[in-house]
Amino acid sequence: MSSFFAPPFGPLNGIHYLIQHHARPLKASSAVDLLEALIPLYAQAFLLLSPSFLGPSTRLLRATLGLVGILSLTNQFMSWRVVPPGANALNTTLGSLYVHTVLKYAWFALAPGATDTLMFRAGRKRRSRAFAALDLCLNSRYTYVEFEPREEESEKAAAGRRSSRSPSPPDRPTFPYTLSTASRAPVVMRHLLLGFLQILAADTLLAIVRAAGPSTLGDPNSAQGKIATFLATTGFEVIPGIIDPCGLNENRVELRQSVIEVLITLALGAAPYLTMNGLYRLAAGLAIGSRLWEVESWEPDLFDSPWAADSLLDFWRRWHGINKHDHALLRDTLLDVAGLPHTPFLTIPITFIISGLLHIVYQLGMNPVPAATKVGGFFVACAVGTFVEYSVYRATGSYVGGIIGRVWTWSFLYLAAGRYIVDAWVDAGVAATRLAEDDWADALAVWILKYVLVPYAK
Template identity: 25%
Template sequence: MAEPLSLSLGDIGRLWDTLFPAPWGPLNPVWEHVQRTAAPLDFDHFSLRQWFNYALVPFIPAAIMAYLVIGGPKDRLARETREVRIALGIVGISIATSAYLNNRFYGESDDVRARSTEAALKHVLELIPDLRWCCYNSMFGILYWQLVARYASLALVKEPIVDPYMGRGRPRWVAALDLVMNQRHIGLGNVGLDSGNGPDNKDVKLLSPGGKGKAPEMPHIARHIQHWRRFPRPTSRWGSSLRHLYKTLALYTIMDTVFSLTRAIGPHAIAPPGGLPLIEKYGHIMAGWLAESEGVLFPSTLRLPLPKWLMSTFMELIPPLAIWGFLSVWYHFVAFLCIASGYWEPEVWDIDVFDAPLKSTSLMQLWGRRWHQVFRHTFVDATESVLRIFHLPNNLVTFYPLIYLFSGLLHAMGEITADPVPRFSHVMAFFMLSGVGCSLEIAAKRILGIRTRGLLGWCWTWTWTAVTGEELTPGRLVANAWIDAGMGACSFFPDQGVGQYLAPFIMKHVYMIYHVPPADVTPAITSAAQALLATPSVVESLAEVISSVAESTRAALTAATAAVTETLAAVAEPSAVLEAASEVAEVLSTEVAVAAAGATEAMAEAASEAVFESAFGAVSETVSDVFAENSETLATTLASAVVDTAATAATLTKAAVENLSTVATAVAEAAEISTVRFITVDSVPAHIVEAALATASAAMSASLEESTATS
């Protein structure tokens, strides 16, 4: 009887990587073309012409289309220009695509386009990008796809779009610009296939301007939670303008401080040049940062230890904080400009882009009302189009999964100009799991009559969305994807703002994160090896010695493996021996391989001559060969042999480290506590420095004693 087919998460991941090779699967040629040919964009080298072509020109056809389609139900220009709008839509999408794929944010100024194709791509992919600007690739990428959807919507809509404020004297060109910016369709009702935004747009009436003691009419605004406020918002033009200006400055200060703190507390992991070594060692930057960092609350007074779960929560909140901050700052800034210009009414901008997301008591409320609704119309139009094209029913099983599928695609595909690239599968999984949660809430209401609300609803919402801990929780998935791609190192615009002055105060009096790497003698060995390699004669003799070490290591490992096999066979059945050894070897295989590869890499980087690099590589190959030949029975002997090999390597460097004090100094320098430019070494707690130095000295002392005995 055939065994049932079973797939683990690891199997699914490997299958995905095979079918869709990182980072973009079948779209890899597009991504490589962008990395090779795109012109650099950053805020350090500002080019007015480049920014004009990148950020303004793609919107011009959209503004013309909006001017044509806006108007009353009987507007002739809006009714008779659909073919023109479709042609303008095609032109606009072409212009936007060209601008998007030919420009990207990165801080490298080399003109790699002058090189050959392969050399240029190799050069770009080997560069460590300036991660301060990597998040802007994502932000403008998502904006590009939203603009493409906007072009399609304005081109295909059949009926004129009624702007109710034209009844109060709003000029047509202002109404057109408002239609381009008003992605949430506030006051417009249902436009196109969207049927959940109030009355149909054709039924929206023009507002009366008022007069003779009669207040002006206000539009109906759907999907907005009404709030009671102790202090009502100002309704005058200048009062509203000042409110938005205050919000802009306050939010900018908060976000610039948050990003300054993020770069400061993790320069070894998050800030440039990034945490690639942590990804290789721990799987993710966040996991490595947590493992190699210690936090202190109120460092200038109480000096309380900062719990790891609190550090993890802070890191996991970086992506949503970045989204909230960017959108909110720009929304209030544009609102200030529009209201102060005198062409827009204050109440048009009174509904903030976010509505207290932390108060959400259900996933439906979070994603449907309190989180920004900028993309809602796009997702609804796309979902309704698919359902109609394939004649599918609009129900719980089809509508919400498709909505969140398009949401995931928008956010994932927005990264196609990024480098590093967030993991596509992790970003998609976050949004798809959010859709699953919404479907569960609706099913519970329809089948069981249970409504998600109150304190239990709040706990459910944030447990599902952003709970820290396990890899498969949605919040950790998307946080790992974006932080691994350098989002934690991004900089708010303008760079080096007020946050750089507030961050030191917070780190001195509120909390501080210290880099405490694990004790490792490799930096000292590497430093000593560099000193040895300065003499050519040493290199030649070293190659001969390492060759003999490789042969003796092979013989020692083979003999040890045979001894272990014979001993185990004497006390247990052969099948049990093989089974137990196989289980142990499987656990150790990854750790041993990583340890051997890490040692080889460190020594190879230290070597300035190819002889040493190839000679020490032979040791690693020997270990790998023996492990492959005896993988079922090697077990703990192999781990001991690797330690012995490291001790032998330490012996070869003994001539360069004549006394323990020199070694301790080298290790202390390699494991020096990471600080930022505005934090002095004196601010590092003395017990952390002493512990790091003591651990490093003890480790090297033990290594030297073992190496002396071996030699």
């Protein structure tokens, strides 16, 4: 029984072992094999967009395609991994894409036939069935562009919407109502520029962490307590060239250990957000530039301004639409199978438990592996914090919010829960990740550590 729960993955240790010992280095030519594993997904989507009366009759064929696709994709997932130690974190990306696609295969297999739902129609009136199927495969947030006025709109408002060809508000309230009428070229440039800047910012944050503690934080090898060791051996002086230009140490300003700890958590927490959003922006630029997608269909961001959150409930509502859909799909299925009610007292903890388990599964291809107890601890802590907020609402009738809500939310994320997952990442060498083979991020990091936050040995 003890071997069943043996680290790092318990019952999945066999899969982890096979990936580590038999997977080949991922390279550009691997894309062909990976795309072959996605052909059944496209076939499923094409069948889903059959006339509504044929939808249920295609379920058996879609289920067969789903099984073939999942087996093929699993084989590809176990056959490739990112080998360089400095890129180990990218194996998490492969794991998350694998899990997301498996869930999509399962969903497309079991859906009764969804041509009439908002999620699936995605501008069908302006698109061929073949392209609508491609959009259904790629459009993981299920945003849509609707060009017909809603019945409840006034004639004047409807005429205005028809003239601007703007999209109707998305079904999910977290996506902003956009009235974009800009020409295609400037929008493409905006997406590409934002994508480049966000990835550069993420790479710079990681470069600062690597350069500040090359033998601790930036070490790609696994070791326990890297942050504690770094804090015990390294201090930081703030802009010494301005505060103490003569080097007399009379006005020297040093950062407290607690502040350094928060900055490390902030940097490593912001880097994944910037990376994912940057990649989404680059994909948006390419998609809009291809002239196959409407400008408006890529306007809703991958994230809904999570920095503006004033409660934990608000933060997770704004965070990562793709994962949010996957977790909700699994949660609702689990509750339905168990015959349990969909009440917040059940949906909140189950959502975070599923999220934590999936994030651990994402790491199957990693070596070293972040500690599952710490990764899971982050999501358990967030479940407790969110449950406390909901309990306050039940007791007072008011949700946490405003200035007090912001202080509570960000203190909880960066001073409490966030340390669990950041400790796990740093101890596994994730901070050594390099997103791009260029010198820009390193040059920015060197400048910041020379003039703004200057490290010194204690």
